[in-house]
Amino acid sequence: MSTKTVVTAVINGNETTMACDNRMSLLDALREVAGLTGAKEGCLSGDCGACSVILNGKLVDSCLVLAAEVDGATIETVEGLAQGPTLHPLQKAFLQDAALQCGICTPGFLVAAKALLDRNPNPSDHEIRYWLAGNLCRCTGYDKILHAVKNAAAELRASTK
Helix, strand or coil: CCCEEEEEEEECCEEEEEEEECCCEHHHHHHHHCCCCCCCCCCCCCCCCCCEEEECCEEEEHHHCEHHHHCCCEEECHHHCCECCECCHHHHHHHHCCCCCCCCCHHHHHHHHHHHHHHCCCCCHHHHHHHHHHCCCCCCCCHHHHHHHHHHHHHHHHHCC
16 A cells, blocks of 8 residues: 655746655656646656756756655746746747657757756857757757757847846
């Protein structure tokens, strides 16, 4: 018999309370309890990055974190990028640069790129490739993703001037 743990976290700026099975991953809690289906289930071993979220300012694979561990945490998911109907510069760049195809990896790449740009608003190509190395894509290849991140970084820097 499994027991439930009540977890309260700030998810995308909103305080959210979830009753989660003690063995439930954060990925499953986000998808099944909170109804946030942007993070995708890929490998369930932390190798693909499809389930990436930002947990207390750190990029993590949500499939490797227990939901019971995030009580009191701040979590950012791909759903938190857009501000209402206004897309985040990363989302716009991914669309404009055709940096997505099937969409399974896209949320993870977007969240990972946001975590990078939060830390470094002007990353080199090498830094972008290194930072996104934990995210795998089987459809597009990585050049379009690299260009999209660079273009979004430039837009974000221009908007803060």
